[in-house]
Amino acid sequence: EAGVVQSPRYKIIEKKQPVAFWCNPISGHNTLYWYLQNLGQGPELLIRYENEEAVDDSQLPKDRFSAERLKGVDSTLKIQPAELGDSAVYLCASSPGLARSYNEQFFGPGTRLTVL
Amino acid sequence: GIQVEQSPPDLILQEGANSTLRCNFSDSVNNLQWFHQNPWGQLINLFYIPSGTKQNGRLSATTVATERYSLLYISSSQTTDSGVYFCAVLLTSGTYKYIFGTGTRLKVLA
Numbered sequence: 001e002a003g004v005v006q007s008p009r010y011k012i013i014e015k016k017q018p019v020a021f022w023c024n025p026i027s028g029h030n031t032l033y034w035y036l037q038n039l040g041q042g043p044e045l046l047i048r049y050e051n052e053e054a055v056d057d058s059q060l061p062k063d064r065f066s067a068e069r070l071k072g073v074d075s076t077l078k079i080q081p082a083e084l085g086d087s088a089v090y091l092c093a094s095s096p097g098l099a100r101s102y103n104e105q106f107f108g109p110g111t112r113l114t115v116l
Numbered sequence: 117g118i119q120v121e122q123s124p125p126d127l128i129l130q131e132g133a134n135s136t137l138r139c140n141f142s143d144s145v146n147n148l149q150w151f152h153q154n155p156w157g158q159l160i161n162l163f164y165i166p167s168g169t170k171q172n173g174r175l176s177a178t179t180v181a182t183e184r185y186s187l188l189y190i191s192s193s194q195t196t197d198s199g200v201y202f203c204a205v206l207l208t209s210g211t212y213k214y215i216f217g218t219g220t221r222l223k224v225l226a
Contacts, residue, residue: 042218105149
């Protein structure tokens with residue numbers, strides 16, 4: 001069974017440019033998460049989807065960040081415009097769904113963003 | 117908000133040694149997972165353990181939810197065990213959100 005797929009793996013952009021990250025979750029997983037991980041720290045949740053619905057986006061900086069999960073499968077996270085402080089690793093994870101008794105999260109390899 | 121603290125923050129072991137990593141959390145949780153983040157940044161699932169004890173090879177974990185802690189045991193450590201170990205807890209109150217701990221950075225020397 002394929003795991004969580006993310007692309008690109010690395011991205012280098014100049015500040016004020018837009019950037020987008022793509023995630024394909026494990027087949028059948030209803031819940032999709034986007035996390036931000038700064039160097040030396042644990043991942044922090046940006047947004048959580050249950051199917052197509054963003055049910056927790058309280059940590060998403062909405063002035064420059066946006067996300068979508070069309071058809072409840074793939075998801076895209078966008079930053080426009082990027083700032084120097086956005087340099088980090090962006091992780092996508094999926095889990096079967098909070099309505100299920102078993103809800104283990106699985107992570108993709110992440111996208112390492114460098115903003116110059 | 118909930119506090120998830122891990123100890124020790126850093127650990128250096130000789131190959132073959134045993135270790136215990138601890139995760140303390142300040143509120144009731146539904147689920148708890150242990151992850152190993154390897155030097156390439158990939159988060160690898162170790163245990164999904166809301167309560168009780170589980171074992172997988174040289175690793176085992178115990179969660180005592182009523183006392184709000186979990187332990188990860190690594191026996192006969194190998195250099196490939198190096199990396200950062202995170203626990204992540206799923207809150208029961210408010211939004212269903214996974215909160216990651218502060219991490220334990222492990223280095224196993226040959």
